[in-house]
Structures are given as structure tokens and as C-alpha cells.
Amino acid sequence: xxxxxxxxxxxxxxxxxxxxxxxxxxxxxxxxxxxxxxxxxxxxxxxxxxxxxxxxxxxxxxxxxxxxxxxxxxxxxxxxxxxxxxxxxxxxxxxxxxxxxxxxxxxxxxxxxxxxxxxxxxxxxxxxxxxxxxxxxxxxxxxxxxxxxxxxxxxxxxxxxxxxxxxxxxxxxxxxxxxxxxxxxxxxxxxxxxxxxxxxxxxxxxxxxxxxxxxxxxxxxxxxxxxxxxxxxxxxxxxxxxxxxxxxxxxxxxxxxxxxxxxxxxxxxxxxxxxxxxxxxxxxxxxxxxxxxxxxxxxxxxxxxxxxxxxxxxxxxxxxxxxxxxxxxxxxxxxxxxxxxxxxxxxxxxxxxxxxxxxxxxxxxxxxxxxxxxxxxxxxxxxxxxxxxxxxxxxxxxxxxxxxxxxxxxxxxxxxxxxxxxxxxxxxxxxxxxxxxxxxxx
Numbered sequence: 001x002x003x004x005x006x007x008x009x010x011x012x013x014x015x016x017x018x019x020x021x022x023x024x025x026x027x028x029x030x031x032x033x034x035x036x037x038x039x040x041x042x043x044x045x046x047x048x049x050x051x052x053x054x055x056x057x058x059x060x061x062x063x064x065x066x067x068x069x070x071x072x073x074x075x076x077x078x079x080x081x082x083x084x085x086x087x088x089x090x091x092x093x094x095x096x097x098x099x100x101x102x103x104x105x106x107x108x109x110x111x112x113x114x115x116x117x118x119x120x121x122x123x124x125x126x127x128x129x130x131x132x133x134x135x136x137x138x139x140x141x142x143x144x145x146x147x148x149x150x151x152x153x154x155x156x157x158x159x160x161x162x163x164x165x166x167x168x169x170x171x172x173x174x175x176x177x178x179x180x181x182x183x184x185x186x187x188x189x190x191x192x193x194x195x196x197x198x199x200x201x202x203x204x205x206x207x208x209x210x211x212x213x214x215x216x217x218x219x220x221x222x223x224x225x226x227x228x229x230x231x232x233x234x235x236x237x238x239x240x241x242x243x244x245x246x247x248x249x250x251x252x253x254x255x256x257x258x259x260x261x262x263x264x265x266x267x268x269x270x271x272x273x274x275x276x277x278x279x280x281x282x283x284x285x286x287x288x289x290x291x292x293x294x295x296x297x298x299x300x301x302x303x304x305x306x307x308x309x310x311x312x313x314x315x316x317x318x319x320x321x322x323x324x325x326x327x328x329x330x331x332x333x334x335x336x337x338x339x340x341x342x343x344x345x346x347x348x349x350x351x352x353x354x355x356x357x358x359x360x361x362x363x364x365x366x367x368x369x370x371x372x373x374x375x376x377x378x379x380x381x382x383x384x385x386x387x388x389x390x391x392x393x394x395x396x397x398x399x400x401x402x403x404x405x406x407x408x409x410x411x412x413x414x415x416x417x418x419x420x421x422x423x424x425x426x427x428x429x430x431x432x433x434x435x436x437x438x439x440x441x442x
Contacts, residue, residue, distance in 0.1 A: 003032040003368070004187065005096045007070070007086035007173070009042050010035075011049050011212070012252075012259075013058035016102075016192055016205045018245045021063040023189045024100050032365060034096055035059050035067045036086045038075035039412065040419035041331070043082050045309075045323030047266060047419055049212050050259035051431060054251065056360040056440045061247040065365040067440075068093075069357040071408045072415040073337040076327055077285070083172030084179075089353040091182040095371040098185035101173050104164040108188040110154060114161065115174030117151060125150050136316050140168075166191050206243040214239055215260040257429040261419070263305040263323070265426050269418075270305050270330050283334040286325045291317060331415050342404045351375065354405035355388055357412065360440030382435040384409050 004024050010017060024030050037059065039052045048055065056067045074085035090096045105111055117125075125146055132142035144162040148155045161167055170188070177184055192205045201210045215236050233256050241249055252259070274295055282292055291312065298311045305326065312322045328334070335341050339352050357378045361369070369377055376391035378384045388405045392398040416434040424431055 002028060002030050002098075003034060003096045004028055004030040004098045004100050005034045005036060005090040005093075005184070006064075006100055007036045007083065007090070008059075009038045009048070009075075009208075010055045010059055011038070011042055011208050012055060012244070013062060013248050014206065014208055014211060014244045016207075017059075018062050019192055019205065020100065020102060020189050024187070025063070027189075028098065028100070028187060032065045032095075032368060033063060034090070034093065034368075035064045036070050036089050037067050037359065039069045039072055040416050041072055041076050041327060043075060043077070043079070044320050045076060045325075045327045046263040047261050047422070049208075049215070049261060050255075051261075051419065051423060052359055052416070053431075053437065053440055054255055054258050057442075058248050058251055060360050060362060060440060060442045061251065062245050066361045066368060067359040069359050069412070071353060071357070072331065072411050073285075073333055073408055074353070076324055076331070076333065078324075079168055079172050080175070083169060084176045085353050087173060087176035087180060087182055087184065088351045089356060091180060091184055092351045092353065092374045093356060093372050094374050095368055096184065098187055099173060099177070100187040100189055101166070101170050102189050102191040103166045103170040104191055105161055105167050105170070106188070106190040108186065110161075111167070111170050111188070112174055112186075114147075114151060114154060115171050116178060118171060119175045119178040122150070133316065138316055138318050138321075140318065201239060201243055204242055206240075211240055211243065212260065212262075216262060255429075257427045258423065258431075259427070261423055261426070263309075263327075265422050266330060267304040269422075270308075270326060271299075271302050273329055274299055274302070274308075274326075277329070281329065281334075283336070284325065285328045285333050285335065285337065286321060287328070290314075291322065291325055331411060331418070333411060337407055337411060339404065342400045350401055353408075354392075354401065355384070355409065357381075357384070357409075358439045360442070362442050378409075379439055381413065381437055384413075 006020065008017065021033055024033060037052065037055065038048065040048050042048050052069060059067050068089060070086055070089065074081055087099065090099055103111060128146035128149060129139070129142045132145055133139055137145070147162050155161060174186060176182070177186060201214055217236070237249060237252055277292070277295065281287065282289070294312045298308065301311060302308050309319060309323045309326060313319050355376050355378055356372060358369070376387045378387055385406055388409065389402055392402050413434050420431045420434065423429060
């Protein structure tokens with residue numbers, strides 16, 4: 001059987017995602033499509049637009065067969081860590097043959113050539129980046145300029161190769177495959193429709209960014225959108241009708257009190273957290289001394305999550321980087337959540353994602369779960385910690401790895417419960433505590 005994996009956020013699911021799944025079926029003759037999906041918080045450093053269970057249901061109704069959660073530590077990380085963890089989890093499942101991703105560049109060979117360079121770059125390339133970032137340039141901009149110097153011909157042919165978001169992720173997936181010596185075969189589906197960051201609903205293949213913005217129309221950047229009238233939501237659903245699959249539209253009508261969630265719904269709790277920062281919080285992931293000092297300096301002007309992110313942003317630090325730092329403060333994601341904190345397995349002999357949290361599956365594809373033998377599959381959240389310990393035999397030689405796995409899982413549970421609390425209190429839905437949740441089954 002041919003099984004293809006996708007690493008995604010579905011924030012929310014739209015026609016472009018449906019097109020990708022349909023294209024995989026047609027081009028690779030895939031029998032199964034497995035999704036590794038971000039949970040309740042996403043890579044740009046914000047909460048997901050709606051909860052992971054509704055997004056899982058969207059994916060399953062539109063052609064996916066199994067959906068697993070990418071741990072919160074990685075779903076909120078840089079593109080490199082996000083991709084590395086996603087590839088690790090897909091590879092560890094054992095029955096996935098390939099990985100499919102979209103890109104603005106349509107030439108897989110050129111992307112592979114670039115990824116090979118980035119996977120093992122010369123010291124001169126790293127020195128160029130260091131010099132440029134030291135001068136105040138952001139890391140993404142510095143890397144792009146350094147690549148223009150070291151891969152000049154390729155950059156002339158594809159000037160946006162290192163600036164378009166899907167290209168960047170595609171390169172990171174290919175890098176991860178090389179560095180992990182993964183068996184996954186890459187497949188490229190050219191991105192269709194509006195650019196990733198375009199905010200207008202102007203085509204059948206509009207972006208998730210445009211959908212999210214349309215749902216928040218009329219909301220202030222300084223406050224949450226907790227009480228959007230039903231009439232406004234219906235107008236929103238009519239507006240996005242052409243850009244999402246009909247099955248998704250049906251779900252959005254059924255679960256109108258599950259969305260929209262934005263970062264500003266977390267503004268008050270983030271403010272409380274930031275006013276209690278200490279030097280210990282220098283261990284927060286992506287934190288630097290400069291960012292820490294800027295938070296301390298500007299906290300008296302705090303009004304909301306998004307507004308404070310804009311205040312802290314500098315030429316050197318992108319909006320997304322600052323947003324991730326603030327989110328990591330909120331979720332208390334620090335260096336203890338990284339493999340490097342546990343040096344006994346940093347040599348890739350053990351996967352960076354030590355468990356597979358199942359979010360949903362098609363009943364007729366449940367047999368695939370029995371093929372997973374390299375890591376525990378968690379179906380009952382309350383049993384997660386004991387499952388992890390039992391799977392790795394709880395032996396002294398695995399003690400460090402088990403502590404690492406427990407740390408990741410603890411963050412997942414905390415992140416989901418926090419999200420659920422905000423979702424319930426602001427939107428009036430009654431989603432269960434994470435320990436009482438079950439996988440979506442269709």
C-alpha cells in the first residue's frame with residue numbers, strides 16, 4: 001500500500017488543502033493520506049483559529065485518513081524545528097512512504113539542491129549570516145542575502161526561492177529528510193491560488209490568512225472578538241463559501257461557537273505572565289537578552305497581545321519571532337523542552353518526537369495504527385504519561401528520554417487545556433478538558 005504524509009496546520013482548512021489531497025491521490029495513487037497537524041497553537045506564534053478537533057474533522061471529511069498532533073513545543077517553533085519534528089514523526093510511524101508539500105517554486109530538483117547545501121553549509125556561509133545578523137539584519141533576511149552570494153545562479157533564476165513561505169518550509173522538509181536519513185520520498189505539489197500572506201478573499205484558492213481576517217472583520221486590534229453576532233458569522237460564512245469545501249462550510253455552520261480565536265483572546269493572561277517574568281525566564285525558547293529587556297521596558301504600555309508584539313518588534317527580530325517568544329512565555333516552553341537539554345540522545349539515535357498523539361481517523365483505516373511499532377500511539381490523553389513510560393520500558397538507560405517525552409506531553413496537555421478554557425469562556429462552547437477528549441472517528 002502507498003501512504004503519503006502531509007505536515008499541516010489547516011488554520012483553517014480551505015480549497016487549496018483539498019486540492020493538495022486530491023492531487024496526491026491522482027499523482028501518487030496513494031491508498032492512505034496521513035496528516036501531522038499542529039494542535040491548538042501554530043507556527044506563527046498564535047493560537048489556532050479554531051480547535052484541533054474541529055480542524056481534524058475538517059481534514060477527515062475532506063479526504064485525510066489519519067491525523068496525528070505535532071507537539072506544541074514544535075508546532076510553535078521556527079520553520080526548521082517545525083519541519084524537523086514533522087518529518088521525524090512521519091518517519092517514525094513506519095508505514096508512511098512519502099511526504100507531500102506545496103511550494104511557490106515548481107522545480108523539486110532545484111529545491112533538493114538548495115536543501116543539500118543548507119543541510120551541510122560551508123563555514124563561509126555561516127560566517128556571512130553571523131556578520132549580517134550582527135549588523136542588525138533579521139535571520140531570515142541575512143540567510144537570504146548569504147544564499148544569494150553562495151548560490152548566485154539559482155537565485156538569479158528563482159529570486160523568491162528563499163523568501164516565499166512555502167518554499168522556506170519545503171527546503172526545511174528536504175533538509176530534515178537528509179539530516180535524518182529518512183526513507184520518505186518527497187513529492188511537490190505547486191502551490192495554487194493566492195500567496196500565503198495575501199489578506200483578501202479574491203479567488204477560489206484564497207489563503208487561510210484571508211479567511212481568518214474575514215472572520216475578524218470589525219474587531220479591534222486591542223481587544224478579543226468574543227461576542228461576534230450570529231448575523232455577522234452568517235455573513236462571514238456566505239463570504240467564504242467559494243473558498244472552502246462545502247463539507248467544511250457545513251462543519252463551520254454546525255460549530256459556530258468554536259471560532260474565531262485570536263491571540264488577543266489571550267491578552268489578559270499574557271499580561272499577567274509578562275509582569276511576573278524573572279531572570280529564570282531567559283531560558284524561554286527564542287528569548288534573548290535584548291528581547292527580555294524590551295519586554296521589561298515596554299510592559300507599562302501593554303494593551304493587547306498583537307499590539308505588544310508590534311511594540312517589541314525590531315529590525316533584527318521579525319513579528320513572528322516576537323510572537324513566538326511571547327507565546328512560549330505564555331505556555332512556559334523553555335530549554336527543558338528541547339532534545340539538547342537531554343544530551344543522551346542528541347545524536348539522532350532516538351526520534352525528537354517520542355510519541356504519536358492520535359487526533360482522528362477513518363474507521364476503515366484503523367488497521368494502519370497496528371503497524372506503528374517504533375513509538376507509542378496515544379489515543380486516551382489521560383493514559384499518555386503511563387503509555388510513554390511503559391513503551392520505553394521505564395529502564396534506567398531510557399530515563400532521560402522518558403523525562404523528555406513527559407515534558408513534551410505535559411506542555412501539550414497544558415496548552416490544550418488553556419486553549420479550551422479561553423475558547424469556552426469567550427465563545428460559550430463547552431469543549432471538554434483535554435483528559436476527557438477522544439479521537440475524532442468517521
